[in-house]
Amino acid sequence: MATTDRHSRQATPPALAHALAAAERGLAVIPLSRTKLPALRSPHRDDPAAPRCHGECGRPGHGVYDATADPARLRALFAAAPWATGYGIACGLPPHHLIGVDLDTKPGADSTAALRELALRHLFTIPPTVVVLTPSGGRHLWLTGPPDVAVPNSAGRLAPGIDIRGAGGYLVGPGSRTAHGVYATAPGTAHLAPARCPRALLLLLLPPPRPHPSTPPTPGGAHGRGLVRFVLAAHEGQRNTRLFWAACRAYEDGIGPALTEPLVTAAVHTGLTEREARATVASARRLTGRGPEA
Structure with missing residues (x-):
């Protein structure tokens, strides 16, 4: 046998x-x-x-x-x-809800330096995590995101040479053989689990707000109204992500408790259930350190 x-x-x-x-x-x-x-x-x-x-x-x-x-x-x-x-x-699937940060190698673009500059400017660090080396000399950093937030795919939006693989995307796995060579796990990282995406980086990965023509009166003045407009402008597939982004900003700026009900109401207006909306706001509260850890 x-x-x-x-x-x-x-x-x-x-x-x-x-x-x-x-x-x-x-x-x-x-x-x-x-x-x-x-x-x-x-x-x-x-x-x-x-x-x-x-x-x-x-x-x-x-x-x-x-x-x-x-x-x-x-x-x-x-x-x-x-x-x-x-x-x-x-990417984006349970249990890891993987987010891939693809540091590409392109002429005239130092993606590693660009990520370092972003980290210094927005005060975050990339924790020890799985790193996959690409045949072209690039690197894939594996991070995890919240289960109720869909990080979109993007190419060069964060910085030149930095692509993001989120919901609906995929990363080439280590051990894969392509026309240009083999993908391999970087030494010392194979045993690691994907690390949690830093909150400041996660906010950078989410879509920026867009204005909405009309909103009901809200706490927090013009800033609060802008966050509610951002949620109201969500289309299908964006609703949880936009609500999470707006709630994070509200709690960071100290108006989270006052803005919770307007945000939930706006999210329900876009098609979320009240239970889904309150769960997303609670997740933002925990992520920003304004509530108990999950």
């Missing part, structure tokens, strides 16, 4: 073996090709009139929406894509 088990392990493709190891840590993953793109093509690619599908059809080929930490499902995905040479780790 031992011989059979050893042979089975040896027969496991390297990409699948690394993906299974990531899944053991609770990370949801998908197979990738040598181009770093999802290895499985969309089952709807020949039907441009097909309704938008995120995997509801039950077939693989929906990119990050196929991501799973279940070993059996993972083996099935790799069996359907035997050419896969790597795997992608979906």
